[in-house]
Amino acid sequence: MNRLPAQFFRLKKEWKSVICWLLAPILLTVFVMKTFGVLQDESKVPIALIVEDSSSLAMQLAEEIEKNDMLSVRYSELDDALHKLKQHELDSVFVIREGYGGSVLENRRNGLIEAYSSNRSFAYPAISETIMSLAQQDISRSKAAGVIRQLFQEYGMEEQWDYEEIIQRSEEKQKNESLLRTSFSYGKQAGQPDEKPMELLNSKAVWAFFTIIAAFFLFDWMIKESRPSMQVRWLYTSTSFKSHAVRILGLYSLLTVLSDVITLFVFHFVLQELVTLSFILPMLTFRVTLNLFAFLLAIVYRQLLLYYMTGMAAALLLTVIGGAIVPLDALSREAKWVEFLSPVRSLMTTTIPIAWLMLLMLLLVAWMMKGGRRIA
Amino acid sequence: MQSIRRILFFTNEYLKQLKKKRETLLLLFLFPIVLIGMLVGLAAGLIIPAENSPIRVALIDEDQTKESKLISTLLTETANEQEYIEIFPASEEEAELLIERNEISTAFSLPKNFTDDLYEGESVTIPMIGNPSRPIDSFIAKQLVDSLARYIAAAQANILVINDYAKETSMPREERMEMMFEQFVDFTLFTLGKDKLLDEEVLKNAATSTPMNYFMLAGWFIVLTVWLLSFYIVLDGDESKSMGTRMKLFGVSVGQRVAGRLLVSLFVCSLLAGFTFFLMIKLLQVEFYAVDMMRFALFTLLYAFILLCGIAFIDVWVPSKKIVLFLQCIFVFIIVLVSGALLPTLYFPQSIQELLPYLFSPIALGWMMDLVLEGRNYASYTSLTIYSFIAFFLLWLSLSWKERWSR
Numbered sequence: 001m002n003r004l005p006a007q008f009f010r011l012k013k014e015w016k017s018v019i020c021w022l023l024a025p026i027l028l029t030v031f032v033m034k035t036f037g038v039l040q041d042e043s044k045v046p047i048a049l050i051v052e053d054s055s056s057l058a059m060q061l062a063e064e065i066e067k068n069d070m071l072s073v074r075y076s077e078l079d080d081a082l083h084k085l086k087q088h089e090l091d092s093v094f095v096i097r098e099g100y101g102g103s104v105l106e107n108r109r110n111g112l113i114e115a116y117s118s119n120r121s122f123a124y125p126a127i128s129e130t131i132m133s134l135a136q137q138d139i140s141r142s143k144a145a146g147v148i149r150q151l152f153q154e155y156g157m158e159e160q161w162d163y164e165e166i167i168q169r170s171e172e173k174q175k176n177e178s179l180l181r182t183s184f185s186y187g188k189q190a191g192q193p194d195e196k197p198m199e200l201l202n203s204k205a206v207w208a209f210f211t212i213i214a215a216f217f218l219f220d221w222m223i224k225e226s227r228p229s230m231q232v233r234w235l236y237t238s239t240s241f242k243s244h245a246v247r248i249l250g251l252y253s254l255l256t257v258l259s260d261v262i263t264l265f266v267f268h269f270v271l272q273e274l275v276t277l278s279f280i281l282p283m284l285t286f287r288v289t290l291n292l293f294a295f296l297l298a299i300v301y302r303q304l305l306l307y308y309m310t311g312m313a314a315a316l317l318l319t320v321i322g323g324a325i326v327p328l329d330a331l332s333r334e335a336k337w338v339e340f341l342s343p344v345r346s347l348m349t350t351t352i353p354i355a356w357l358m359l360l361m362l363l364l365v366a367w368m369m370k371g372g373r374r375i376a
Numbered sequence: 377m378q379s380i381r382r383i384l385f386f387t388n389e390y391l392k393q394l395k396k397k398r399e400t401l402l403l404l405f406l407f408p409i410v411l412i413g414m415l416v417g418l419a420a421g422l423i424i425p426a427e428n429s430p431i432r433v434a435l436i437d438e439d440q441t442k443e444s445k446l447i448s449t450l451l452t453e454t455a456n457e458q459e460y461i462e463i464f465p466a467s468e469e470e471a472e473l474l475i476e477r478n479e480i481s482t483a484f485s486l487p488k489n490f491t492d493d494l495y496e497g498e499s500v501t502i503p504m505i506g507n508p509s510r511p512i513d514s515f516i517a518k519q520l521v522d523s524l525a526r527y528i529a530a531a532q533a534n535i536l537v538i539n540d541y542a543k544e545t546s547m548p549r550e551e552r553m554e555m556m557f558e559q560f561v562d563f564t565l566f567t568l569g570k571d572k573l574l575d576e577e578v579l580k581n582a583a584t585s586t587p588m589n590y591f592m593l594a595g596w597f598i599v600l601t602v603w604l605l606s607f608y609i610v611l612d613g614d615e616s617k618s619m620g621t622r623m624k625l626f627g628v629s630v631g632q633r634v635a636g637r638l639l640v641s642l643f644v645c646s647l648l649a650g651f652t653f654f655l656m657i658k659l660l661q662v663e664f665y666a667v668d669m670m671r672f673a674l675f676t677l678l679y680a681f682i683l684l685c686g687i688a689f690i691d692v693w694v695p696s697k698k699i700v701l702f703l704q705c706i707f708v709f710i711i712v713l714v715s716g717a718l719l720p721t722l723y724f725p726q727s728i729q730e731l732l733p734y735l736f737s738p739i740a741l742g743w744m745m746d747l748v749l750e751g752r753n754y755a756s757y758t759s760l761t762i763y764s765f766i767a768f769f770l771l772w773l774s775l776s777w778k779e780r781w782s783r
C-alpha cells in the first residue's frame with residue numbers, strides 16, 4: 001500500500017490555506033506590535049503654554065517643558081488656548097505668570113504657574129507633575145542660594161557670594177551624579193527583566209488572539225468532513241469516522257506545534273522578547289487546549305460561517321477575560337477564580353490551564369466512547 | 377422598477393430569515409453588550425478597588441538615623457493624605473512575609489548608610505521588591521517612589537552645594553552637621569509642599585461632558601458598529617452554488633441581494649440602537665429634544681450606511697469566505713479605533729491626526745459627542761452625505777462590474 005493515508009487528502013487540497021492560517025498569527029502579531037510601537041513613540045499630549053513673564057528663568061522653564069518627549073507644546077494667547085481646551089483640542093493649558101523670575105529669586109513660590117484642565121483631560125495629572133517638578137528645580141536652587149547667602153553673611157564672607165555660580169554648581173551636581181536611584185525586582189526571582197514591569201500591549205496576548213481565530217479557521221475541516229453527504233461513506237469503511245477525525249486532529253496538532261516553534265523564534269529574534277525554557281510547556285499546553293476546544297466545538301456546528309463567527313467571538317472573549325486588554329490585577333485580587341476562566345491568562349502568566357485541559361480531555365474521551373454514528 | 381421590486385422582495389425574505397434565527401438573533405444582540413459590559417466591569421474593577429483598598433507599600437528603614445526616620449515619617453504622613461496609597465514602616469522579615477501572603481504590593485527600603493551617602497554625594501540606590509502577583513500595583517508604586525526619588529535627588533543636589541559652601545566657612549564640623557540636618561528637613565518639607573506652585577482650575581464646558589458619559593456614548597457607538605457587522609454577516613446564510621445559479625437564471629443580480637441585506641441590517645440595527653440610545657439618554661439624564669433626536673438619528677443612519685457599504689464592498693471583492701470574515705472584522709476594528717471611541721482622538725499621533733478630518737468614523741462620532749455631551753444645536757451633514765454617496769457609488773460600481781465580468 002503506497003497510498004497516502006486518508007488524513008492527508010484534505011491537506012493535499014487545502015495546503016495553501018492551511019499554511020496561510022498557520023503563519024498568519026505570527027505575521028499579524030509582528031505587524032501589530034511594530035506599528036503599535038511606532039505609534040506609541042509618536043503620540044504626544046498636546047498642551048498650550050503661555051509665557052507672560054519675560055525673565056530668563058521663565059524662558060528657560062519654557063524650553064525645558066518643550067524638550068519633554070511626552071508633550072507637544074503650542075504657544076498661543078490665553079483666550080484662544082482656553083477656547084481650544086473647551087473644544088477638547090488640547091489636554092491642558094499652562095500659564096507661566098507675570099513675575100515668575102522675580103518670585104523665584106525671592107523664594108516665593110505660591111501660584112507661580114496657572115494650570116487649566118478640562119474634565120476630559122486624561123493626561124493632566126502626569127503633565128502637571130512634570131511641569132511642577134521642572135519649576136520646583138529652579139525654585140529649589142534659588143532657595144539654596146539664599147541659604148548660602150545667609151551663611152556667608154554670618155561668617156562675614158558676603159563678598160564671595162555669587163548667585164550664578166551656586167546655581168551652576170547645583171545644576172552640575174544634579175547632572176553629573178545620579179544621586180538617588182531605584183531598582184526594581186520581583187522577589188528573589190533571578191533573570192526577570194527589571195526595567196520593564198509593565199507593557200501597554202502584550203505580544204503574547206496579541207498572538208493568542210490571532211491564534212485562536214486561526215485555530216478555528218484551521219479546524220473547519222471537521223465540519224467539512226462530517227457533513228451528511230460524507231457520512232454515508234463511512235458506512236463502508238473498516239475504520240470509523242471518529243478514529244479518522246482523531247487522527248486528523250493529531251496531524252493538525254503537529255502542524256500547529258511546528259508553527260509554534262516558528263513563533264518562538266520570531267518572538268526571540270524579531271520582537272526581542274525574552275523566551276525562556278519555562279515558556280515552552282505553557283505554550284504547548286495552550287496549543288493543545290486550543291486545538292481540543294476548536295475541535296470539540298466543530299463537532300457541534302453544522303454551518304461553517306457560524307463556526308467562524310464563534311471563533312472570533314471566542315477569541316475576543318478569552319483574550320478579554322485573560323486580562324490582555326484591561327489588566328486583571330485588581331479583579332483577580334478579589335476573585336481568584338476569574339483566572340481559571342481563560343487559557344489566555346495561563347499563557348500570560350506562564351502556567352498550565354489545568355481546568356480547561358482536563359475538561360476538554362474528558363469531553364474528547366466521552367465523545368469517542370459514545371456509541372453510534374450520530375455526531376454529538 | 378423590476379430591480380427595486382426585487383430588492384424589496386429580498387428585504388422581506390431576509391427579515392423572515394432573521395425571524396427564523398431567533399436564537400442567533402438574541403446572541404447577536406447580547407454579545408457586544410456583554411463584551412463591552414465586561415470590559416467596563418474589568419476597568420471599573422481596576423479603578424474602584426484601588427479607591428476602596430489603597431495600594432499598600434511597606435517601608436523598611438535599615439539605616440535608623442535621625443534623617444531616615446524623618447523621611448519615613450514624612451512619607452507615611454504624606455501618603456496617608458492620599459486615598460490610593462498607604463505606606464507603613466516594617467522590618468525586612470515582616471515585609472517578606474506580607475508579600476508572600478499577598479497583603480502588600482511593594483516594599484522598598486532605605487539602605488544602610490543612606491544618610492551618610494546622601495550627605496557625601498555618594499550615589500544611593502533604593503531597592504524595591506515588587507509582589508509578582510500584583511504587577512500593576514507594583515508598577516504604580518514604583519512610579520510613585522521614582523517621582524519621590526527624583527524630588528529628593530533635586531533637593532539633595534542643593535543640600536550638597538550648601539554643604540560645599542559651608543565647608544569653605546570656618547564653621548565647626550559639629551555645627552555644620554547640625555545645620556545640614558536642618559537644611560535636610562527644610563528642603564524635604566519644601567519639596568513635599570510643591571503642589572502650592574500650581575494654581576489649578578478645571579474648565580467645564582458642559583456639565584454632561586464627563587469622562588463617564590463620554591465612554592458610555594463611545595460604548596454605545598461600538599455596540600452599534602458590532603451589531604451592524606454581525607447582522608450583515610449572519611444574513612449571508614449558507615447559499616449553495618446551485619441556488620446561486622438558479623437565482624442568476626431568474627435574472628436576480630448579486631447587487632439586489634446585497635442591497636436587501638444592507639437594508640435589513642440597517643433597519644434592524646437602527647431599531648435596536650435607537651432603543652438602547654433612548655435608554656442611555658434617560659440614564660445619563662441628558663436633555664435631548666426631538667430636533668436633537670432627529671439630528672442624531674441622521675448621523676447614526678449615515679454612519680451605519682457608510683460602514684455597511686464598506687463591509688459589503690469587502691464581501692464583493694474577496695472570494696474566500698474566511699478571508700472576507702477576517703477582513704471585515706479588521707475593517708470594523710480599525711474604524712472603531714480611529715473613531716476615538718477607545719482613546720480620544722486628541723491623543724493620537726500627529727501623523728494620524730492630520731488624516732482624521734477625512735475619515736468618516738471620527739466625523740460621525742465627533743458630531744454625536746457634540747450633540748449629546750456638549751449640547752450643540754447645529755449640525756452639518758455635508759461631509760458624511762458626500763461620503764455615503766461615494767461609498768454607495770463605489771459599491772454599485774464594483775457590483776455591476778463584477779456582474780458583467782462573471783457573465
